Amino acid sequence: MNTTELKPSVAPGVRLGPVSFVWRPWVVLVTLLLAAATFLVFCLSIGVGDFPIGLPQVIATIFGRGEQVDEFVIMDLRMPRALAGLVVGIALGVSGAITQSIARNPLASPDVLGITGGASAVAVSLVTVSGGTTAAIVDSVGLSAAALAGGLGTGLLVYFLAWRRGVDGFRLILIGISVSAVMEAITTWLLATADIRDVALAQAWLVGSLDNRGWDEVRVALWGTLVLLVVVCCVAFQFKPMHFGDEVAAGLGVRYSMVRAVLLLCAVLLAGVAVSAAGPVPFVALVAPQVAMRLTRYPTPPMVASGMVGALLLIGADLVARTALPISLPVGVVTAAIGGPFLVYLLVRANRR
Amino acid sequence: MVAQSITGIESAVDDAARLAARGVTVGYGARTVIDDLDVAIPPGVVTTIIGPNGCGKSTLLRTLSRLLRPTRGTVVLDGDDIVKLKTRDVAKKLGLLPQSPVAPEGLTVSDLVARGRHPHQSWLRQWSSDDAAVVERALAMTGVSDLADRPVDSLSGGQRQRVWISMTLAQGTDLLLLDEPTTYLDLAHAIDVLDLVDDLHESGCTVVMVLHDLNLATRYSDNLVVMREGSILAQGHPRDVINAELLHEAFGLRAKVIDDPVGDRPLIVPIGRTHVQLH
Numbered sequence: 001m002n003t004t005e006l007k008p009s010v011a012p013g014v015r016l017g018p019v020s021f022v023w024r025p026w027v028v029l030v031t032l033l034l035a036a037a038t039f040l041v042f043c044l045s046i047g048v049g050d051f052p053i054g055l056p057q058v059i060a061t062i063f064g065r066g067e068q069v070d071e072f073v074i075m076d077l078r079m080p081r082a083l084a085g086l087v088v089g090i091a092l093g094v095s096g097a098i099t100q101s102i103a104r105n106p107l108a109s110p111d112v113l114g115i116t117g118g119a120s121a122v123a124v125s126l127v128t129v130s131g132g133t134t135a136a137i138v139d140s141v142g143l144s145a146a147a148l149a150g151g152l153g154t155g156l157l158v159y160f161l162a163w164r165r166g167v168d169g170f171r172l173i174l175i176g177i178s179v180s181a182v183m184e185a186i187t188t189w190l191l192a193t194a195d196i197r198d199v200a201l202a203q204a205w206l207v208g209s210l211d212n213r214g215w216d217e218v219r220v221a222l223w224g225t226l227v228l229l230v231v232v233c234c235v236a237f238q239f240k241p242m243h244f245g246d247e248v249a250a251g252l253g254v255r256y257s258m259v260r261a262v263l264l265l266c267a268v269l270l271a272g273v274a275v276s277a278a279g280p281v282p283f284v285a286l287v288a289p290q291v292a293m294r295l296t297r298y299p300t301p302p303m304v305a306s307g308m309v310g311a312l313l314l315i316g317a318d319l320v321a322r323t324a325l326p327i328s329l330p331v332g333v334v335t336a337a338i339g340g341p342f343l344v345y346l347l348v349r350a351n352r353r
Numbered sequence: 354m355v356a357q358s359i360t361g362i363e364s365a366v367d368d369a370a371r372l373a374a375r376g377v378t379v380g381y382g383a384r385t386v387i388d389d390l391d392v393a394i395p396p397g398v399v400t401t402i403i404g405p406n407g408c409g410k411s412t413l414l415r416t417l418s419r420l421l422r423p424t425r426g427t428v429v430l431d432g433d434d435i436v437k438l439k440t441r442d443v444a445k446k447l448g449l450l451p452q453s454p455v456a457p458e459g460l461t462v463s464d465l466v467a468r469g470r471h472p473h474q475s476w477l478r479q480w481s482s483d484d485a486a487v488v489e490r491a492l493a494m495t496g497v498s499d500l501a502d503r504p505v506d507s508l509s510g511g512q513r514q515r516v517w518i519s520m521t522l523a524q525g526t527d528l529l530l531l532d533e534p535t536t537y538l539d540l541a542h543a544i545d546v547l548d549l550v551d552d553l554h555e556s557g558c559t560v561v562m563v564l565h566d567l568n569l570a571t572r573y574s575d576n577l578v579v580m581r582e583g584s585i586l587a588q589g590h591p592r593d594v595i596n597a598e599l600l601h602e603a604f605g606l607r608a609k610v611i612d613d614p615v616g617d618r619p620l621i622v623p624i625g626r627t628h629v630q631l632h
Contacts, residue, residue, distance in 0.1 A: 014480075019477050244465075250420055
């Protein structure tokens with residue numbers, strides 16, 4: 001590795017064989033610290049429970065050097081929940097970073113763009129419309145698939161409604177809010193008219209929770225997220241000039257409509273995978289990219305750091321929900337309670353500078 | 354086939370032009386803005402497109418830069434039909450600065466200008482010492498080296514426009530298309546930006562721009578393209594093109610054209626209704 005020596009004005013480059021990129025030590029450092037913190041909280045989250053396991057044993061077991069008893073508790077019982085938190089957090093963080101970058105507006109999160117609302121409406125309708133036989137028909141995998149389909153359908157609907165010779169950020173957000181409102185109305189109506197036992201089931205799903213995750217659901221979410229992240233990674237380089245608007249991007253040789261369509265589809269699918277795995281966990285996709293931007297001091301939502309902040313926020317919130325409070329709360333309640341004030345703190349601090 | 358053979362003959366005619374529109378019809382949706390227009394951009398000079406609001410100036414520039422695809426006719430860049438070229442290959446030959454672009458809040462000048470290297474980079478090779486050298490040169494040429502670490506949003510309008518032109522320069526093309534580079538700038542900053550355009554021309558660039566101010570257009574260009582209602586009314590050196598009749602025909606403006614007391618170009622003095630003393 002040799003660092004090209006330059007005047008301080010232009011960012012130095014790093015070259016590793018055929019690979020070269022701009023060297024931004026602060027961004028790299030913050031991202032690594034975030035990854036380390038995420039891993040730590042991930043292990044802590046696994047250690048906590050009716051049968052507490054110390055941090056060293058958890059780490060040893062994850063790397064295949066644990067004792068048999070620990071291995072059963074960790075790998076079979078607790079790992080799915082922790083992995084679900086990790087995957088859902090990363091998916092929501094990256095999804096939010098993409099939608100906020102495309103709309104060039106920090107308000108544009110999957111929640112605002114109708115993806116979460118659509119997923120909820122379809123999932124709740126599956127629970128309530130299927131009537132008294134819910135237990136038989138609605139196994140959790142069916143519910144996840146319905147939520148994914150609902151999120152994808154609503155996301156695409158919003159995109160096509162917002163399309164008018166290109167996509168304008170404000171139009172996307174306004175149409176997203178409108179469609180979300182309709183979806184929420186449908187959800188509320190379904191809940192008001194449904195059988196009380198179905199309502200309880202639907203309500204539990206609607207808060208967003210990592211409870212009772214098994215390997216089956218986690219495996220689907222894990223692979224789905226991995227594939228989508230690879231696609232995002234491939235397109236991300238072409239996306240860079242698009243922070244300056246479509247015309248500048250076109251002038252710099254980017255086929256912006258194609259890049260935007262691919263990335264937005266990835267964002268919708270990532271949010272859909274997250275919602276289908278954990279229910280509509282609020283605020284993570286909105287707050288994670290904004291927190292990542294301020295921590296890395298990068299002017300646009302950084303994808304990797306956003307994913308890390310998302311995971312940290314989600315696993316951390318789940319940990320708090322299970323331990324610090326007298327009653328065990330669903331994770332969605334805590335993400336909103338932690339994420340909101342932290343974003344306000346960052347904004348206030350930026351104003352004072 | 355006939356159309357192809359005709360364009361084949363025509364390419365021999367305006368061989369000197371790097372960029373040309375041939376029989377171009379273009380519009381937005383069902384609305385046609387430009388109908389069957391021909392224009393050739395001479396190399397090595399500053400060409401300015403002028404005309405009244407809504408006459409299709411920006412539309413022509415956007416068509417020449419491949420932002421808009423003509424419904425009929427072709428735009429030819431260095432002998433190739435521009436729609437058949439790859440977007441990236443066009444970006445290596447032609448730099449484009451759209452009207453009032455916006456940078457993300459907090460982005461530094463050097464990072465913005467560095468983005469101009471995008472057409473020359475790839476997923477693996479995202480930054481090289483060549484890129485750094487070109488960016489430094491672009492910063493120096495536009496006189497913004499001292500601002501390199503400042504956020505773009507903290508600069509004045511004139512400085513900001515210099516920075517955007519610097520990004521377009523970092524693309525490393527000698528053909529620049531600027532859409533109203535002086536919009537929202539006061540006169541002093543407008544002159545500053547146009548002096549920069551003149552420097553670029555001196556260093557060998559071909560520049561095509563759209564301007565609103567007729568006197569600035571006359572002063573800073575060697576070739577004027579005067580448009581009205583989607584077609585070209587006149588084209589040529591300002592001294593040959595600008596006269597009272599043309600201004601009346603193109604803009605419906607009553608004006609007197611006199612010799613510029615400080616330059617060798619004509620000066621347009623508009624005749625309004627008040628405070629006028631005509632002898």
